[in-house]
Amino acid sequence: MDATAPRELLRLVTCGSVDDGKSTLLGRMLFDAGLLHDDDIARLGDPPDFSRLLDGLAIEHEQGITIDVAYRYVATARRDFIIADCPGHAEYTRNMATGASTASVALVLVDARKGVLTQTRRHSWICALFGIRRVLLVVNKMDLVDFDAARFDAIESEYRELAAAVGIAEVTAVPVSATAGDNVVRRSENMPWYAGATVLDWLETVPVEQVDLDRSMRLPIQRVHRNGQDFRGYDGNLVAGRLRVGDRVVVLPSGQRSRIRSLYVAGKPADEARQGQAVTVTLADHIDVARGDLLAPVDAPTDCADQFSAHLLWLAETPLLPGRLYGLRLASSSAVARVTAIRHKIDVDSQEPLPATRLAMNEVARIHLSLDRPIAWEPYAQSRELGGFILVDRQSGQTVACGTIDFALRRAANIHWQDLAIDRAARAASLQQRPRCLWFTGLSGAGKSTIANLVEQQLHAGGRHTILLDGDNVRHGLNRDLGFTQEDRVENIRRVAEVAKLMNDAGLIVLVSFISPFRSERRMARELLGEDSFVEVFVDAPLEVCEARDSKGLYAKARAGQLRNFTGIDSPYEPPASPELHLHNHGQPPENLAQEVLRYLEQGSGG
Template structure:
């Protein structure tokens, strides 16, 4: 290795390893617009650090001649662009992590993609970075993607920024061009709060100002790139912050040991320190700090440890152990900044899984307060967020979670949203603050509950959810079921899709977002009616599985009965007395389920009704009533 004195390696390898082990670590990422030279820069750093093995060098020389972009000369980008699609196209589409070191410091660098559609990958690479190297092609100057990445760097709280004005050799090492780019970038950086910016003129391919000052830029008197990376002081905010340990695992190797394992994401702790466990709020004292190498007297941020507490209190994965005097906050409603990372747009009102540290909760995202134009930084009105868009939203969780604002602790304030059906990560976000209304609104207890109301009616409450295509027969069957139950003395209420759009949901259209909100409101109404002890019959297309699953969770699996009224599209279309399918076929009715909007059929409904062309609504209604009887919903035997 270039940074290793040969005599030390030869005479005292243990001393060399000891020095290497105790070097400081800097995590940084490279970003910028496509083809600005990010992968070439990292390849050059690896090459100049003598971290390319001889067989890799031989492969690099061979590949540079066949698929390289430098006319047969060494193409350093090939050291990083590992995916076949990247090597064929000469672009980066994934986040590539590389390690290298110099005599003074160790580095982990994330090479992030430049294309706009891969901005989400850049967010992934930035999540743990202490410094960002933003490359700008000297020929192209500051581009939209440069501004987008710079805004994300600011948003994600990366404190140090290096602007590497690359390919300066292609503009004749012009100082005037460098000064123009630096002035334009600094003006934007000031507007987004990036204060610590260092601009360096480089050529990653030729090696100018990478390791040593270049004679080609005698007019530049600042540091080289490696010189700056080796000496920049990154404030360790996590070590100075309040103590935080999200519990990853409850460690029980035997009946005599019970510890709580995780990585410390803030502050320090010692045996004897008083701690509080959230969300329960119970307190105890640290008895031991256990690691694979033995017990510690002190544990600090970034260490993975197992804490043994003096008291036997209930602690689970997802809980957070904090200092007793500076505990994290608890809340279930937040304002957050959101970076949308999915090809499918955000649907306000849909329930997503939220993962923050080791905790998981169900979150509903409200319509954005605004989206942010990264070019002008203007706030614009938005009903949704699309791929790579950034906005400010309110989040409503199904339970309280421990958190810190992202600006105070990145690990305790950063989260991702996951689609509950596909399990895809759809967004990354930063919690700004808890909504004050969460502290002002409390559940009011009442003396008469659901059981008492149901007992007075001699029945058990239920929500029977009829779902299927328009024209499948949902409303006809639901009406027949209600008529039978009413004749038998049961107390019911029928919620019909068309009827609620005359009043409660008169303000909603038929976009995906409006369909989600339509069902969200209906679910809450159905839940209230069931709480009143009624048997609720809900007849709605409800095309998305995610919303029907959310309905099941809000109402309760024991009271929710999904009934799939299954009619083939051609049958439903043939019995369409409203003429809706015909309008949709003519293009006069947009977003019509089954034509230009999807229907996601239930996977395992409580009841599947075959509503083909020869169906008998009364016979199908009998099946629904039989299902309710079998489930004990029509029994008068109810305990108070």
């Protein structure tokens, strides 16, 4: 072979249910193919435990399972491999999704004794979700079923039905015993009825996805590169096509146009760059380009949108609640995202759609997604880089979901902001006051409405124009269709925040008295109304005090199990971390606390 010729690289992911033998299969394959170093062989022990090669975490050795994604870089005479050995337990599905998102083929292992299990179905669905269309079905532990051909045929038939249902186009099945090495690298004498390829043969000959240089160029901007006073470059990884000096490009989503003035690959000047290369470009015109923008050819721009239909795999222990805000990351772009609807979740066993109002960990659903700004995108089936995204919890920074875009929703395509002659400032000036939103939060019975009423009376007496939005009152009208589940509470606060913003725009001082138990939704309200307008007032009273004040008997009903999802009893309250005002409503008259609020407004020119 020509040692200087470029080598093919195959990325593969191994998946299946726990104890199906994924790590053992890979370890055995590397051992039999002579691809292990002496220190690797020494780690196998006597008798050899091939799974030890990839189960790299100490806790995995103790429990005998794979938890993390173990990567192995392997080179045979024919090609190079990056192997992702993924965990089989359901609670580690997020790790399996990580491995599948970069792989082009999958090895799906099935225990010959157990057949196709729920986790096999879940992993196969996730492989299909992330664009894997070729699967090697490895029916392992054939020695434990006496190398029964009928058993192998039955599992193969069942899996082919599953593959067809989830969208996997090509399945090759091979019977193996990973422990003994049957059909892993060498053909098995115990299964003369099987005439197909071994595992290694298949991996070395399965077609590798080729780089398509005829695709339209796509360059997500990762960094603005300043080198001295006169150099302004834009760094990024070329995810599609080729780029040349002199090419005319459009910057998305702004739509500005320019020409490639210079191009650098690996820090050196170049006339051309190809897909997969990290590049720096400079433009002929001084235009505004920032991280998250996308460069595309002027004659073949990609689409920009802010609403999408997508598939989502939920990864967090806390459920997905429609309406809650998350951070979205797609290529180098970022946005604030809200799942506006769960169209249906998907049963991993039957692939049937199921109704859902929330998603639990490891559940998959088709959703509608709304962003706070348009981004450049492409369907995931066309581009993994511009169609795959993650959602991030904006408080903890943890990744809570990964998803794939199917298509854009055109609901807002023809809706534009109407310029109004009379704006917020004009209305506020006519009323001679500064619009504010006083957001009173706390447990039921803490005294929110009482204090808010007193504050409004004093503001009204001083000639201020106000409106009080009380939780119970709003639920008689605008929000009468909402209950008290976490999903409904999120939507309850979203609607009230939108109303408060409209009233602020009208120049009013708005007082909102809602339990609003979740920090995420109070943060959403703050961002919507603006930092200069939003005043969080935490009315703090011990739970036992709130119960003693409860003239409606709600706490008693909740403790008796007659009132579900009651904040403080069977539904959590997340107290504010740093409210503008913290009112301790225990042991002093509410009139004194109302005066604290008024003093705060006077000091901030709010009254």
